[in-house]
Amino acid sequence: MTDYDAVVIGAGHNGLICATYLAKAKHKVLVLEARGVVGGCASTREFVEGYSVSDCAQWLSQFDSGVMADMKLKEMGLSLSAPKATISLQPDADHLIIDGDKVSGAGVDTDDAAAYRNFRQMMQRFAKVLKTLYHGRPPKLVEKNWTDRITLMKLGLGLKLLGKGHMQDLMRLALINIYDVMNEYFNHSAIKSAVAIDAVTGTNMGPRSPNTVYSYLHRVTGEYLSGSGTTQVMGGMGALGDALAASATAAGVEIKLGASVKSITKIEDKVSGIELADGTQISSKIVVSSADPTTTFKTLLGYHQMEAGTAKRVELYRNRSGTAKLHLALNGLPSFEGLSADQLSQRLLVVPPLDDMETALNPMKYRDISEHHLFDISIPSVEDSSLAPAGHHVLTALVHYVPYEPSQGWDEAKPALLARLIDQLSAYSPDLESMIVASELVTPSDFERSHGMTGGNWHHGELSIDQALMMRPFPGSTQYATPVDGLYLCGAGAHPGGGLMGLSGRNAANEIIKRGALS
Amino acid sequence: MSDVSRDTMLLTTPFHSRVEAMCDLNDWGNWMGYTTPNAYFDVELEYFAVRSTTGVFDLSPMNKYRISGPDAERYLDRLVTRDVSKIGIDRVGYAIWCDDSGQVLDDGTIFRFSNNEFRLCSYQRADDWLAWNTLGFDVTVENVSDSIAALAVQGPTSCTVLTLLGCHDLNQLKPFGMAHYTFEGHPLMVSRTGFTGDLGYEVWVPPETAEALWDQLFELGHDYLIKPFGSHALELARIEAGFLQANTDFMPAEDVVRVGRTRSPFELGLGWLVHFSKPLFNGRAALLKEQAKGSRYRFALLDVDGNKPAEHSFVMKDGKVVGTVTSAAWCPTAKANLAYAQIEMPHGAVGDELVAEIYYQRELHWTQLYAPCKVIEGPIFKPPRRWQTPAPPH
Numbered sequence: 001m002t003d004y005d006a007v008v009i010g011a012g013h014n015g016l017i018c019a020t021y022l023a024k025a026k027h028k029v030l031v032l033e034a035r036g037v038v039g040g041c042a043s044t045r046e047f048v049e050g051y052s053v054s055d056c057a058q059w060l061s062q063f064d065s066g067v068m069a070d071m072k073l074k075e076m077g078l079s080l081s082a083p084k085a086t087i088s089l090q091p092d093a094d095h096l097i098i099d100g101d102k103v104s105g106a107g108v109d110t111d112d113a114a115a116y117r118n119f120r121q122m123m124q125r126f127a128k129v130l131k132t133l134y135h136g137r138p139p140k141l142v143e144k145n146w147t148d149r150i151t152l153m154k155l156g157l158g159l160k161l162l163g164k165g166h167m168q169d170l171m172r173l174a175l176i177n178i179y180d181v182m183n184e185y186f187n188h189s190a191i192k193s194a195v196a197i198d199a200v201t202g203t204n205m206g207p208r209s210p211n212t213v214y215s216y217l218h219r220v221t222g223e224y225l226s227g228s229g230t231t232q233v234m235g236g237m238g239a240l241g242d243a244l245a246a247s248a249t250a251a252g253v254e255i256k257l258g259a260s261v262k263s264i265t266k267i268e269d270k271v272s273g274i275e276l277a278d279g280t281q282i283s284s285k286i287v288v289s290s291a292d293p294t295t296t297f298k299t300l301l302g303y304h305q306m307e308a309g310t311a312k313r314v315e316l317y318r319n320r321s322g323t324a325k326l327h328l329a330l331n332g333l334p335s336f337e338g339l340s341a342d343q344l345s346q347r348l349l350v351v352p353p354l355d356d357m358e359t360a361l362n363p364m365k366y367r368d369i370s371e372h373h374l375f376d377i378s379i380p381s382v383e384d385s386s387l388a389p390a391g392h393h394v395l396t397a398l399v400h401y402v403p404y405e406p407s408q409g410w411d412e413a414k415p416a417l418l419a420r421l422i423d424q425l426s427a428y429s430p431d432l433e434s435m436i437v438a439s440e441l442v443t444p445s446d447f448e449r450s451h452g453m454t455g456g457n458w459h460h461g462e463l464s465i466d467q468a469l470m471m472r473p474f475p476g477s478t479q480y481a482t483p484v485d486g487l488y489l490c491g492a493g494a495h496p497g498g499g500l501m502g503l504s505g506r507n508a509a510n511e512i513i514k515r516g517a518l519s
Numbered sequence: 520m521s522d523v524s525r526d527t528m529l530l531t532t533p534f535h536s537r538v539e540a541m542c543d544l545n546d547w548g549n550w551m552g553y554t555t556p557n558a559y560f561d562v563e564l565e566y567f568a569v570r571s572t573t574g575v576f577d578l579s580p581m582n583k584y585r586i587s588g589p590d591a592e593r594y595l596d597r598l599v600t601r602d603v604s605k606i607g608i609d610r611v612g613y614a615i616w617c618d619d620s621g622q623v624l625d626d627g628t629i630f631r632f633s634n635n636e637f638r639l640c641s642y643q644r645a646d647d648w649l650a651w652n653t654l655g656f657d658v659t660v661e662n663v664s665d666s667i668a669a670l671a672v673q674g675p676t677s678c679t680v681l682t683l684l685g686c687h688d689l690n691q692l693k694p695f696g697m698a699h700y701t702f703e704g705h706p707l708m709v710s711r712t713g714f715t716g717d718l719g720y721e722v723w724v725p726p727e728t729a730e731a732l733w734d735q736l737f738e739l740g741h742d743y744l745i746k747p748f749g750s751h752a753l754e755l756a757r758i759e760a761g762f763l764q765a766n767t768d769f770m771p772a773e774d775v776v777r778v779g780r781t782r783s784p785f786e787l788g789l790g791w792l793v794h795f796s797k798p799l800f801n802g803r804a805a806l807l808k809e810q811a812k813g814s815r816y817r818f819a820l821l822d823v824d825g826n827k828p829a830e831h832s833f834v835m836k837d838g839k840v841v842g843t844v845t846s847a848a849w850c851p852t853a854k855a856n857l858a859y860a861q862i863e864m865p866h867g868a869v870g871d872e873l874v875a876e877i878y879y880q881r882e883l884h885w886t887q888l889y890a891p892c893k894v895i896e897g898p899i900f901k902p903p904r905r906w907q908t909p910a911p912p913h
Contacts, residue, residue, distance in 0.1 A: 268798040303655025304593065307801045309619030311654040476619065483619065483804060 004030045004284040005518045007274055009261050009300070010452070010491065012040020015290030016244040016253070017067060017505030018490035018512075022288075023251040025509075027518050030282065031253055032274065034260035034452060039241015040290070041451060041458055042233075042500060044387075048438035051329035052387045053396045054237035055442070056451060056458060057500050058325075058378045059084070059347065061230040062222025063240075066135075067502040076243035076250075081345075081383055083229025088194040088349040089428045093338030096190040100229070103191060112188040119185045119195075126170050126217055127224035129158035134221055134503055137479045137511050138470040138495040175465060178212040179354055193351035197374055201398060202458050202498065204320040206361035207354050211464035218463055222501050230347055234384050240500070264289070264300045264487060271486030274300075286517050288508060290491035292453055292460035293317055293473040301484065310483045313474040318467065321444045321457035322364050324402035326375075326421055328395040329388065329438040333379075334429045345382035350375040350428065364401040369417055373424060374400040392437070397425075404444045404455060414441055459498030460491050469495060480508040481515070488512055529554045532579035533668040533729035541747050548750055551644070553580035556749040563851070565748035566755045569674045569715050570852050572744035575736060576671040576753055578721065579729075582644055585663045587636040590656040595629060595637060598652050598801060600784060602794040606631045609697040611710050615784055615792050616648075617802030621809060622772035622781035623789075624648060625765055628712060630697060638663070642765040648773065652801075668729040672736065673719030673756075676743040678910040681709060681720055683739040684732075689720070690909040703728050714753060716760020718904040718911070743913065758857055759850035761820065761898030763787060768818075768845040768859055783809055786861070788818035816842075817867035821858040821875065822899075823847070823892040829858040829875040834892070836873050841866045844875065853900040858892065869896050 008019045011033035019029045037043050041056035060080065068074075085099040088106070096106035103116040132154045133139075139148035139155075159167050173181055178199040182192035196207045199216035206212075223229070233240050245255060260277040264287050273283035289296040294314060297303070303311040333341065336348070351357065351374050363370045376398040381388045388394050399421060406413040418441045426433050444456025453460060461473050470478050472495045479495075480488050490508035492498030512518065530553050532538070541559055548557040555577065559565060568574040586595060595603040599614040606612040608631050615626045627641035639649075649660045672681055682689050685700060692698050692711045700707045705728045713719035724732050737745055757764065765771055772781040783806060784793050793806055819842070823829045826849050834842040842862035849856050858875065866873070870893065877888040904911050 266798070269803065298655075304590070304597065305655075305799065307619045307799070307803065308597065308648075308652045308654070309801065312651045315651075315654055485804070 002273065002283040002285050004028050004282065006030075006286050006288055006512070007032060007282055007284040008288045008290060008490065009274065009296070010034075010040060010290035011038040011241075011245065011255055011257070012290050012491065013042050013240065013244055013500060013502055014491050014505030014508075015040065015288075016241075016248045017071065017502050018288055018290065018509045019253040020071060020244075020248040020251045021506055021509030022512065022518070023248065023253045025513050029253045030284070031248065031255045032259040032261055032276070033255065033257050036258050037238065037241065038245040038255065038257070039238050042237045042241040042244070044236030044238025047327050047440050048329050050389045051392070051394050051438065052236055053327045053394050054233070054378075054380070055327075056325070056447065057237055058376075058380070058396050058398065059230050060226075060233050060237070060240065060500055061228070062219065062226050062499040062501045063228070064225045064502050064506070065227050067506050070506075071244060071247040073240070073243045073247060076246040078240060078243040079234040080228060081232040081234065083231055084345070084347045086194060086230070086347045086349060087339065087343060088190055088351055089336065090190060091427070095338050096194055098194060106188070106190045108188060108191070112186070112191060115186055115188075116191055122166065122169065123217070123220045124224060125162055125166055127221040129155065129162060129170065130217060130221040131225060132158055133469060134225060134496040135507075137507055138472065140470055140478065173213050174217065175210065176213055177208050177210050178216055179207040179358065181213055182207070182354060189353045192354050193357060194349055196354060196357060197349060197351045197376060197400075200357075200374075200400060201376065202321060202323050204318070204322050204457070204462055205464075206358045206401075208358050211462075214465050214468060215463045218468075218497060219499060221496075222499050225501070225503070232345075232378065232380055232383060235386055236380065236384070261300060263302070264296075266305055266484075269485055271484060286486045286488055286512065288488040288490045288512065290489075290505065292319060292457070292491060293477070293489065293493040294319055294454035294461075295452055296487075296489065296493075297482075301487070306484055310476060313476060317474055318462040318464070319455040319457040319460065320404055320462070321447070321455055322361065322401035322403070323456075323458070324399045324444060325442040325447075326395075326397040326399050326418075327440040327442065328422075328432075328436055330393040330395060330432075330435040331437050332391065332435045333382065333393050334395070334432040334435055336429045341382070344379050348375075348377040348379075350377070350425070361401045364403045367403050367405065367407040369403070369406055369413055369420075370401055373402075373421060375425065377425075402443055410443055410445065414443065417441060458492070460493035463497050468497065472497060480511045486517075488517070532577050533726035534577045534579060534670070534733050537730055537733040538577055538747065546749070550750060551580045551582070551642075555580060556747075558749040558751050559747045562749070562751045562755070565746060565752035566851065568744065568746035569717060569719075569748055569752065569756050571675065572746070573672060573674040573677045573680050573740055574715070574746055574748040574752070575733075576673065576748050577669075578671050579668045581664070581669065582641045582662070583664045583667050584639045584641070584645065584649060585636070585661045586639055586658060588656075588658040589635060590658045591635045591637055594652065594656040594658040595639070596797060597799055598649075599629070600793040600800055600802065600806075602797055603629060608633055611695045611697060611712050613792070615789055617784065617806070618772050619801055619805065620772070620781070621783050621802035621805030623769055623784055623787060624772050626763065626789075630710065643771050643773070666726065667723055668726045668732075669721055669723045670732065670736070671713050671715070671719065671721050673713045673715040673717050675718055675904060675911070676740070676745075676913045677719050679913045680736065680740040680743050680745055681722070684735060690912065692910075693908045694906055703731055707732070714760075714762055715756040716762065716898065716900055716905060717756070717902060718907075755848050755850065758846050758848040758859070759853050759898065759900045763789075763859070764846065779815075782816065782861070783814060785809060785814045786816040786818060814864060816861045817864055819860045819862045819867040819871070819894045820897065821860055821873065821892040822895045823856040823858050823875050824890045825888070826856055827877050827879050827888060827890065828856065829877050829890060829892070832858070832875040832877050834860050834862060834873050834875055835889075836866050836871075841873070850900065853898070855899050857899070867894055869894050
């Protein structure tokens with residue numbers, strides 16, 4: 001008799017979702033979280049007294065609407081803002097504004113607007129096809145299994161229904177890079193860059209890297225499945241984590257915080273449970289890890305506990321990230337040239353032309369600091385006054401490309417980079433610097449430490465074709481089961497992947513239940 | 520005209536000067552990148568030296584790896600299918616290793632020198648696979664192929680000859696045992712191992728003493744009719760003795776590109792080397808599945824009617840092809856026409872009567888022969904001297 005049916009490692013969104021579905025199927029589930037808070041990448045942190053920020057993900061745009069409904073998150077207190085427009089800041093203050101399928105400003109003419117609308121419509125069609133794959137376990141291609149065959153048939157039908165032209169486009173585009181696709185579809189430089197940044201966020205790739213169209217499609221598919229647009233979670237992203245935890249608890253899931261898993265234990269050839277850092281042993285029928293694959297296999301299980309081919313796959317798994325996070329506490333609302341105060345609550349981008357985006361990536365490859373950076377900015381306190389003292393604000397920004405660890409070390413490099421980033425933003429907001437009360441730069445290696453994500457990669461592994469779908473995270477460990485008996489994956493390292501989507505967690509639970517792993 | 524780099528040419532072993540001097544036929548082959556004699560003077564006579572007196576074979580091209588460190592035993596235990604903890608110090612174990620799909624990568628021998636030091640001898644270069652296997656283990660793997668020269672000294676008088684060389688009390692050494700001596704001030708190790716199925720030893724020395732070892736062996740063994748033997752005679756002896764040869768009887772899984780061409784230990788008749796009592800080894804999960812589901816092939820030893828070797832033959836049952844022959848020879852001592860075959864399940868059980876389709880040519884005239892054959896239990900050639908301790912004197 002085991003202590004639990006399932007122990008889930010990590011109270012990130014996928015861990016909580018997986019646990020909830022398992023508990024709803026009448027299983028006894030324990031979720032263990034090393035940190036003192038739930039949510040994983042969906043968490044809010046008071047980074048300096050009085051000022052709170054979403055300390056990892058800052059926008060919610062891909063959360064699956066079905067999971068949202070199943071988890072009853074609205075009833076659990078989750079409140080989302082209206083969809084945000086994306087405003088790409090231009091040096092001449094004539095900013096590019098993207099609102100749904102509409103694009104304006106920055107000298108956009110009717111042809112540009114039509115091109116954007118057509119492009120979005122095409123991407124939506126592709127997303128509809130990928131939906132088949134995202135809503136279930138990824139089908140294996142060679143095994144004769146009816147579930148997988150049906151998925152493949154649906155996929156085939158979906159491709160067929162696209163019509164010949166679009167089907168060819170999808171096949172052609174899926175493996176190339178966003179740089180070529182942008183130049184194929186658009187003439188307007190700012191549109192190209194504003195779209196391309198979505199293809200590289202959270203990755204280790206530049207616009208010219210192969211696989212960037214796939215990572216863009218992943219994002220678009222998430223947006224399609226979410227249907228909410230890009231939104232801000234009121235109370236900070238932690239409110240999503242709290243709502244998920246409340247839903248899990250209501251379903252009977254037990255959550256332990258500050259419970260750091262030291263190792264996944266085995267008896268003979270089967271996983272038997274886990275051991276906590278304090279030495280506590282907890283037994284369970286299965287262990288479901290929402291930690292990234294490298295942490296799960298290398299750190300928690302240990303390479304000596306698996307067959308060598310698996311250890312090799314894990315070791316070769318790519319999970320670097322070039323995304324850092326800038327947090328600023330401000331004693332007022334900064335002004336941005338060409339933006340109204342209302343517009344400051346929207347999603348603001350600072351993205352150079354495509355070629356300069358690519359150039360910005362290069363130094364990172366050699367562990368150097370780039371001269372120029374890409375920013376995806378949120379000033380959440382405009383719409384949510386709970387995050388800062390009255391009249392004060394917080395600004396958060398996803399910043400690309402920042403190396404995992406520069407050659408001179410972060411102790412030396414960080415203050416200079418922080419100053420450089422503030423300087424770059426000041427070009428658009430001259431009074432920003434004077435308002436800064438406190439600042440923080442969270443590098444990929446900081447994310448690795450704080451959130452337990454190897455490489456600081458919040459997709460839990462590069463989202464490229466060779467690590468996606470029926471190969472996610474790696475062959476032999478797909479469909480949420482692993483080569484280790486009794487160990488399952490439910491995090492972003494499992495299909496379909498990261499982005500606060502919730503589908504890895506839900507699909508994993510469905511698969512575990514279907515396999516009868518707990519009966 | 521010759522500005523071809525010698526670096527690209529076949530290598531020679533530390534015994535080469537002596538091997539070359541004795542290779543009357545000048546018949547050379549390429550064994551894993553080394554110049555090795557196919558035959559020295561006459562394949563049959565070389566073979567009979569192994570069976571009747573003493574034959575000497577240069578096995579220096581074998582790949583040798585030193586595996587050491589606190590986790591050496593655990594490392595090897597995860598690598599190979601057999602239980603390495605059961606191999607005692609100064610003992611040798613035959614082993615196979617698989618990939619994660621339970622398909623055989625290679626076979627070889629594990630020599631245990633101490634708790635934490637082993638030598639793995641393999642047919643294939645295995646540097647890459649052995650390196651990947653170190654992940655998670657406190658172990659050092661070194662390719663020591665070039666720093667060890669080795670001779671197989673095989674046959675009924677081999678113990679006597681090696682005793683004359685100074686290997687005292689060698690007759691007390693049990694099969695798969697190791698004994699340590701000094702030769703010309705250098706360490707010399709003898710293991711009672713071999714690939715001929717006869718009484719025999721393998722002698723391991725540093726390369727600098729190789730030539731002296733060869734010279735003294737042949738001088739001391741003269742009265743015991745010591746002869747060198749080449750790859751062709753070895754092939755005959757090993758087929759007679761029932762030993763598998765990588766790249767002949769199975770394809771090392773890493774070299775295979777076509778689906779379904781690899782083989783599992785069960786499909787090679789090596790299930791006895793798979794120890795499921797170990798909770799973990801490469802291929803275990805896949806092999807457990809195969810055990811439950813059944814294998815695709817069975818390895819069969821065939822006793823073929825007549826005296827025409829069934830080389831590359833199709834094997835038929837009721838007029839339908841059910842398998843193919845991988846190795847075949849007329850075996851002079853066993854006086855049997857033996858063949859190894861991979862037979863599709865469920866055929867090929869011991870006692871099963873099959874037909875080998877043999878083609879042979881005499882003076883450009885081809886003859887097709889349907890030779891009845893029978894699956895037999897194990898090798899017919901199994902002389903008591905192979906297992907006797909003390910080894911019988913001569």
